[in-house]
Amino acid sequence: MADRWRVGGGLNGGYQLSMIGNAIRAALPDHPDPVAVSAYYISPAVAGPATVVVRPQRVGGRTATVAAELQQDSDVRLSVLATYGDLDAFPSDVRTTAEPVDLPPRDQCVPNTLAPDEIKEMAPFTQRFEMLFHPDEVGWAVGKPSGRGQISAWFRLADEREPDPLSLLMAVDALPPVTFDLGMMGWAPTVELTAHVRAKPAPGWLRLRHRTRNIAGGFFEEDCEVWDSADRLVAQSRQLALLPR
């Protein structure tokens, strides 16, 4: 695993998730797409070789469920349960009452390329993406967090590769912790993250929104929605994370 995905002392959680998601895909030829993935972060991953162990638990017609671990030497970094399937083979019916993430035009949003060098140094993984933040939800960058607990942004991979179901696993943990918007700067270690991939994303920019509604016991939940260029809710995730110190 590569140092360019570092954030603080470890490697970005979404990067690890897409790594293990890729290995699971390789183990399930008839079930190529993640449908539900639950990841528990056991120890901080570091740059260097990693092994993924996949143990199928149920391989059916419509879906397959596996347990998997991302290991470095003998240490487990990430422990995962996942259900995969073929998104193209699922029924095409859609009934969504959720509202698409509402963002100003991209030229009116704030690009992550403006981040100060110390942020780029502390979290080089952020340079793997283009993120254009909602101007009302990026005040934290200048010491003026909105206090609402919401961060939205346009998103695409820096190499302009089109989004696919696996890259959505990266997208759901790519934005800064939503606690930034509450004035709590500092990284928030993920305890658990579950992502549901609900459809294959259409080509083009994604829109992401992180929200938290309940801070308690030194933890907070971070809900993420990912909408594609066709106004489809393609992924939903929730993580439980530790509050920044």
Place this chain on the structure above:
Amino acid sequence: MADRWRVGGGLNGGYQLSMIGNAIRAALPDHPDPVAVSAYYISPAVAGPATVVVRPQRVGGRTATVAAELQQDSDVRLSVLATYGDLDAFPSDVRTTAEPVDLPPRDQCVPNTLAPDEIKEMAPFTQRFEMLFHPDEVGWAVGKPSGRGQISAWFRLADEREPDPLSLLMAVDALPPVTFDLGMMGWAPTVELTAHVRAKPAPGWLRLRHRTRNIAGGFFEEDCEVWDSADRLVAQSRQLALLPR
């Protein structure tokens, strides 16, 4: 496991979750409370003996994370990853922007004891609880679903035992599928359910709300909030389930 927890052909998912949650608690003396539990439903559980295998993955000071399986004979019913801790030992700070579940007084709600006998026969587990449904969200019981995708209810165990962190794992999957409120009667098998227990519930009735916002690909997500008598959001869960046929 007991037949009185049956729903259709299998046993209630929340019942299985609390069973495995109990076994995990027994394996972690210093970490008595579930904090995050992710369950993947591998095969339908039936009445009869069951074994729980618990494999610790990281036992730290604040939390411990395990993998666990609920097995019957050689069949895995439920595969779980879970992080446990001591809720009493966590910081007491709370910042919640979520609004408590809004229910009319209990004497104006619709009790599940009114359910027709065929429902009681098909889902005897519902008789383990007292559920008092919001009158505006129980129209499905008389063929008039609201169509909003929301079901709220007062909730307590039928034996009037006070709620505890483990019983919250049962509560998050106790109400009828939220798809009833969309006119889709019939049981909705859970693929994956993740629950976060955010605080120890105060004594007294709980308030539950199930919601869905995105039906796609033959699946729907069901979010559940559990509020206690002290107006505290004590549990949040989301499950991915199969649409009823």
